Amino acid sequence: MSKQVSIIISTYNQPKWLEKVLWGYHIQSFGNFELIVADDGSGEQTRALISQIKPLLNYELKHVWHPDDGFQKTKILNKAILASAADYLIFSDGDCIPRKDFVETHINQRAEGRFLSGGYFKLPMETSQMIQKKDIFSQNCFDLNWLKNKGLKNSIKNLKLIKNKFALSIMNTITSTKPTWNGHNSSGWKKDILAANGFDERMQYGGEDRELGERLENAKIRGKQIRYKAICLHLDHARGYVNQKSWEINEEIRKRTRNQKITFSPFGVEKQSV
Secondary structure, rough: OOOOOEEEEEEEHHHHHHHHHHHHHHHHOOOOEEEEEEEEEEEEEHHHHHEEEHOOOOOEEEEOOOOOOOOHHHHHHHHHHHHHHOOOEEEEEEOOEEOOHHHHHHHOOOOOOOOEEEEOEEHHHHHHOOOHHHHHHOOHHHOHHHHHHHHOOOOOOHHHOOHHHHHHHHHHHHOOOOOOOOOEEEEEEEEHHHHHOOOOOOOOOOOHHHHHHHHHHOOEEEEEEEOOOOOEEEOOOOOOOHHHHHHHHHHHHHHHHHHHOOOOOOOOOOEEOO
């Protein structure tokens, strides 16, 4: 049976977080998918985890890796796109645990000429560390009362985890947040992503995912907001790869994409001389 969706998960040297994420996909309500770990140069611990957990999972798991050369997420994502077997692609990160209806939501909300823009619910480090496999399987880690008992503070952002689907639909409609391509929670048709030539490999950390969404928008592939429907928990971690120069370079590329209505990057999946 051919897979309806390929899920691409980026990671770099976070095997403990990645394990929790992989178990999150093990209990999805929709199961006709493959999962590709897009590994930006992780060491032996990540490779060992994947080898150990792969026989225990109820879905096909692929590992796409390249040597560590600094932050090269865009490059490994493009390699994962080429390795994908399905017509529809979901993108998330190896520090984002999906709720059990995460994949089903993306599948049900997809539409021709659209890409889906989800969000995340960010957890503090202490709470991130407390979550165990049993909490993922029981879905307790998505329960507000359980999280508050583990140290989560009150916030307006906690509304993302309420269980009233009607209220969540209204929140998706009235939110002032624009539907952008977010690397931790977005999806689209593979043909549309390839038509844009995937991710711009000149870009490092800082808006590198959103630039693809801006090219899709320029090509009349419109974003659709599902940030209150497709829920994932973002586990806390350090970000040693953040630097001002990368932000400035990326913003200049994004500015050019927006101003010139660029729909195709020659620095993507297929390399072209410019």
